[in-house]
Amino acid sequence: MMVELPQARSFPAADGYGDSKTSIRAMERADLPAVARLFNKVFRQQDRDAGDDLIRYLEAVFFGSPHYAPEHGSVVHDSSDGRIDSALLSVPMEFTVHGRRMVARLLCAFMVDGRAGAAGAARLARTVRAARQEMCFSDSSSPVSADHCTAGGGIILPIQSLEWRRAFRPLAAAALLAGRQMPLLASGPVIGAFGWVDRALRRWRSSLKAEFALGCRTEAASLDAFFECAVPMLERFSVRPSWSKCEFDWLASVASRNRSLGTLQSRIVRSDDGRAIGAFLFFGKAKRVAHVLNVLCETGRELDVTTAMFASLDEDGYAVAAGMGQPFLMNAILRQRWLSFRHRGYFCMVTRHAEIKEAALGNDIYIGGLASESWSRLLTDF
Known part of the structure; x- marks a missing residue:
């Protein structure tokens, strides 16, 4: 009403x-x-x-x-x-x-x-010029908007402007991504037919399969469990979403409405002794795309956690996983085979505070996923 x-x-x-x-x-x-x-x-x-x-x-x-x-x-x-x-x-x-x-x-x-x-x-x-703002940001700006941002004293975060893609089943992955312009390619019968070929390809090229994460295991978790695990891991960054329980629950609630991306899910990565060393949040559609929103981990465990994440998503049967670039994860992400990047839109930020700008340019910031527009239905529906 x-x-x-x-x-x-x-x-x-x-x-x-x-x-x-x-x-x-x-x-x-x-x-x-x-x-x-x-x-x-x-x-x-x-x-x-x-x-x-x-x-x-x-x-x-x-x-x-x-x-x-x-x-x-x-x-x-x-x-x-x-x-x-x-x-x-x-x-x-x-x-x-x-x-x-x-x-x-x-x-x-x-x-x-x-x-x-x-x-x-x-x-x-x-x-929204920088001199007037505490902090404003956008993760899907056009070139014209990006030019306005920098002219007004703002900055562009180049790595967060990229989307990584890791293909597990390459023909199905290519059809799904091309299906944004040609919906017929993303139809069930086409994806099913490509699935048969992908199974043969995976037997022939073992590098298509995600590497097993030694010393780690991944388990499904509730959103509450993700919150409890992820918030302490954000503290390594000088600039980060505060994520009170109230705000996180609200963000998860509105994000969950984006059914076109699938079901909002979370996983926790644990070491062999049972300690949580990382967590990730994603939208998943069975046998289709896993849209990764947020990945957090203990300092120094980036490779372990991302390796475990890709192994888990591959085991779940997704054709491809995609997510926003994050500077602290890039070295680990780049170890993956069958990896590609695309420019997803300029990640722009304006602020009158020099300390925020310095943190962003020095990669001492965590932003993206739920702390961005990636979950919005305005990008996918209506």
Whole structure:
């Protein structure tokens, strides 16, 4: 049910959104039908009213965070006739920066209604210049957006801008990845036929099979168990998601709605003595793609944990595993055979804090997976 709120306040100058007469304001729930229609027009080339499913999803994602407040949420620009002609959707996420906590903004979608919204879009873009922000980031920026980011004092994280792919069953993997443009290739009969050939290939080329992780075992785990294991392993990074239990549960809940990517699952990697040395979180569709969101481990156990992860996903029958590049894991990931990379979109960050920028450029940051847009249905559905 859509709830109409009181009239939105204007952002004061201290917030970086102009004076009290500005046409830039916090997005309200009452704006959701118009914003959803703008989303359809910009990203789906369909100039029509959005369905209830999209509107409800926008409400859940952009108003549901435990850290939501108007100053940390999405913003819209009203044209002179009161119509929303551009919008910047964002999700607040709490981060720990050298021991102190702050609310950052994950920028998810920048929408402009053609030429009519150009002036408003320019004003919205100026609000996310580095000098005005605690911390904003986006993991799926276009080249144009990346240029705006760096022009405004932001930085690009090159490794996090990459997606790694490890094929276990190469023909099925190629068909599934090509199926994004040609859906017929990803159909059940085609994947089934390629599966027969892949079985022969795996007998012929043993390198297709993931290496067994000596001294480790992997076990299925609940999301609560993943949380308990992963949070202490984040402490090696100076800048990291804070992940209170409340926020983690909310993120896992909205991520679980993305059924097009499969089922949200977690695994814990243990050493032979039973100690947890790592954990990973992923979406999985049987015999198809395992989309890895987050991988955490004890310092120095990166190779053990990633080797165990790939062995587990191969044993489960996935055709291919894919995930965001992380600097601390790259040396271990690169040991895999049948590995490839693609540019997944620019990972951009803007902040007025030199310590955050230094940590990001020095690879002393953990970001991505649940602490990014990788789980969003806006990238895969509607």
